Amino acid sequence: MISTKLSLRTRIFLAMILLVLLASILISAIAIYQYNEQSKDYHEERLGRKEDNIQTHLRRVLNGRQNTWEVKTENIPIIFKEEIYNIADIHKLQINLYDLDGGLLISSKASLQTHEANVCLNGEVLNAISNTAEHMFVDKHKVNGETFQSSYTYLYDNQSKAIAILNIPYLEKDDFLVNELLEFLQRIAYAFILVLVMAIGIAFLLSKYITKSLQKISDKINDTRLEKRNKKILVNDVSEEISTLVNSYNSMIDELEESAVQLARSEREQAWREMAKQVAHEIKNPLTPMRLTVQNFQRKFDPSDPQIRLKVDEYSKTLIQQIDTMSSIASAFSNFAKMPAQQNETLNVVKIVKLALDIFNDDYIVFMSDADEIIAKFDRTQLIRVVTNLVKNGIQAIPNDRNPKIVVNVQTDATKVIITIADNGSGILEENLQKVFEPKFTTKSSGMGLGLAMVKNIVETYNGTITVTSEKNVGTVFKVTFPKEQ
Numbered sequence: 378m379i380s381t382k383l384s385l386r387t388r389i390f391l392a393m394i395l396l397v398l399l400a401s402i403l404i405s406a407i408a409i410y411q412y413n414e415q416s417k418d419y420h421e422e423r424l425g426r427k428e429d430n431i432q433t434h435l436r437r438v439l440n441g442r443q444n445t446w447e448v449k450t451e452n453i454p455i456i457f458k459e460e461i462y463n464i465a466d467i468h469k470l471q472i473n474l475y476d477l478d479g480g481l482l483i484s485s486k487a488s489l490q491t492h493e494a495n496v497c498l499n500g501e502v503l504n505a506i507s508n509t510a511e512h513m514f515v516d517k518h519k520v521n522g523e524t525f526q527s528s529y530t531y532l533y534d535n536q537s538k539a540i541a542i543l544n545i546p547y548l549e550k551d552d553f554l555v556n557e558l559l560e561f562l563q564r565i566a567y568a569f570i571l572v573l574v575m576a577i578g579i580a581f582l583l584s585k586y587i588t589k590s591l592q593k594i595s596d597k598i599n600d601t602r603l604e605k606r607n608k609k610i611l612v613n614d615v616s617e618e619i620s621t622l623v624n625s626y627n628s629m630i631d632e633l634e635e636s637a638v639q640l641a642r643s644e645r646e647q648a649w650r651e652m653a654k655q656v657a658h659e660i661k662n663p664l665t666p667m668r669l670t671v672q673n674f675q676r677k678f679d680p681s682d683p684q685i686r687l688k689v690d691e692y693s694k695t696l697i698q699q700i701d702t703m704s705s706i707a708s709a710f711s712n713f714a715k716m717p718a719q720q721n722e723t724l725n726v727v728k729i730v731k732l733a734l735d736i737f738n739d740d741y742i743v744f745m746s747d748a749d750e751i752i753a754k755f756d757r758t759q760l761i762r763v764v765t766n767l768v769k770n771g772i773q774a775i776p777n778d779r780n781p782k783i784v785v786n787v788q789t790d791a792t793k794v795i796i797t798i799a800d801n802g803s804g805i806l807e808e809n810l811q812k813v814f815e816p817k818f819t820t821k822s823s824g825m826g827l828g829l830a831m832v833k834n835i836v837e838t839y840n841g842t843i844t845v846t847s848e849k850n851v852g853t854v855f856k857v858t859f860p861k862e863q
Contacts (some may be wrong), residue, residue, distance in 0.1 A: 389587060393580035394573070401569040405562060413557045414738040419527065424515070424547045428468055428528050431545060435465050437510075438595065440535050448534045450476050453541050454483045461485050473544035474532065479503050482541060502529050506542065518723045523548060596627060611834040641850040671696075726751045726760070726794050727787055733764035734785060741780070742768065753794045759835045767855050774802030774853060792860055799854040805847040813845055 382677055383391070439448050439461050457464075465472045465485035473484045478497030505514035506529055513530045527545040531539040620778040674692045679685065727746045734742055768783055777782040779801065788795040805813060814833040836843045841859030 387584075389584040390577075390580045393576050393583070397569070397573050397576040400765060401565075401573075405565065408561060408565065409558070420547070424526055424528055424545070427468060428530060428543070428545055428548070431464060431468055431470070431472060432530070432532065432543065434467070435532055436535070438464070438507075446541065450482070450540050457483055466614075469544050473546070475542040475544060477539060477542065479542070485549070497542075503813070505529070506531065512539075566819075594622060645652065704797055721754045723752060723754055723756055724755050724757055724760075726789075726796070729755075729757055729760050730764050730785060730796065732789055733761040734768065736765060737768060739781075739783075742783045742785065744785050747789055751789045751794060752785060753859070755839060755859065759839075761837055763832050763857060764796070764798070766832050767857075771798055771802060771853065771855075772798055773798030774804075775802055789861075792862075793858055794861060796857040798857075799852060799853040799855055804844070804849040805853055806849070810845060810847060814843070 435457075441458065446456050448456070453476075457474065461472055461474070462485055471484070471486050473486075474482045475498055476482055479500075479502070481497060484682060502514055502516070511530075513528065516527045516529070518525055518527075528543075528545050528547065530543050532541040532543045534540050545817050591711055674688070677688075681690070681826045727748065727750060730746075731744060735746055766784070768785065771779065771783050782801045784797075784799045787800075788797075814829050835845050836857055839859050841857060843858075844856045845853060846856075847853040
């Protein structure tokens with residue numbers, strides 16, 4: 378299953394890139410919001426300024442020398458008959474004047490004057506003007522996607538008496554502000570692209586710097602083994618957190634080495650205790666018949682018996698047989714406990730294996746080899762011990778009701794020698810395959826179970842390996858592999 382988790386380096390890299398992108402989006406959103414607010418305030422203030430200027434201009438016309446008419450509502454259309462167009466042109470806005478009841482008096486837009494009988498203000502506008510302290514009302518609406526504002530306020534004479542209602546329609550044109558916003562967003566986009574490129578570079582270097590020490594620690598932890606001496610981590614110029622982690626790891630290595638030493642000592646002591654129990658048990662087996670033989674001889678000994686010499690011979694043979702058994706047990710234990718010395722003799726493996734097989738002198742033992750001469754460095758005596766033990770083990774595994782067959786094959790490649798010993802015995806149970814090389818493990822009724830353990834000990838001493846494959850009631854194959862050069 379493929380892991381979907383991102384590495385710390387990737388997460389740091391993506392986090393910094395995402396931070397820059399979020400910052401650019403946030404700043405752009407704030408800029409757009411600020412533009413909308415600024416545009417709103419600009420149009421409101423501009424309409425207010427335009428209204429004040431037009432009010433001032435209208436009052437000058439009312440109070441000017443050119444005006445010969447009485448300043449009252451009824452005379453408004455006459456007073457501003459020509460001037461309203463000049464004022465509208467000067468201020469670039471449409472101007473509408475209504476009486477106090479909402480009826481249209483005059484407009485700078487000719488199309489409205491032709492229908493002035495049908496044009497009047499609604500009650501909402503009139504109530505808003507009359508009932509507010511500012512006596513002003515602003516109507517805001519959209520037509521075909523464009524925003525219009527329309528302000529309504531009183532027009533006063535020189536005695537501050539309301540004589541008309543001034544209406545100024547105003548179209549909010551944002552072309553200039555929109556262009557300014559687009560230019561600003563374009564500039565900020567260039568800036569953020571530059572920042573993004575810099576952020577990618579900085580994120581890459583920073584993530585690499587941060588994870589470099591972590592990767593080194595990770596590699597060291599992956600290489601940590603209980604059975605070998607582990608090196609401590611030495612790093613410089615790291616953060617306090619990583620330094621703490623390194624110190625913790627180094628402390629763990631010290632504790633692990635101490636624990637490994639204690640465990641190895643405990644395992645050795647336990648192994649020797651178990652081995653001592655096994656040796657004691659095996660030695661007791663021949664001691665019992667020896668004791669019984671001596672007691673029986675002592676009880677039945679008669680110097681005048683004419684068959685006394687024959688009985689002494691039988692007694693001696695029995696003791697010698699049991700003594701040989703004890704000697705065999707002692708030799709097996711000694712051979713297992715003694716580490717084989719590495720002689721590293723340059724020898725012909727084919728010749729030495731044939732020599733080991735000559736001991737058995739059995740026709741059912743078949744020898745095969747890739748070549749007549751395979752040169753390698755190995756101890757002559759130890760190689761013979763390996764072959765003879767494996768062949769002997771194969772012979773003992775063959776049932777009495779089966780024609781025995783042992784096949785010994787020697788092969789080689791560029792760097793190693795391979796020896797296989799195959800038998801047609803009863804095989805090894807699957808649950809016992811992992812135990813066959815353990816000391817004192819045996820499935821036979823006799824023996825101490827040290828032969829295969831000794832073979833494994835010898836092979837591993839010469840940097841080799843030994844493996845076993847087996848099939849029930851078909852046979853077992855032992856494969857020994859060791860390098861040509863030590």
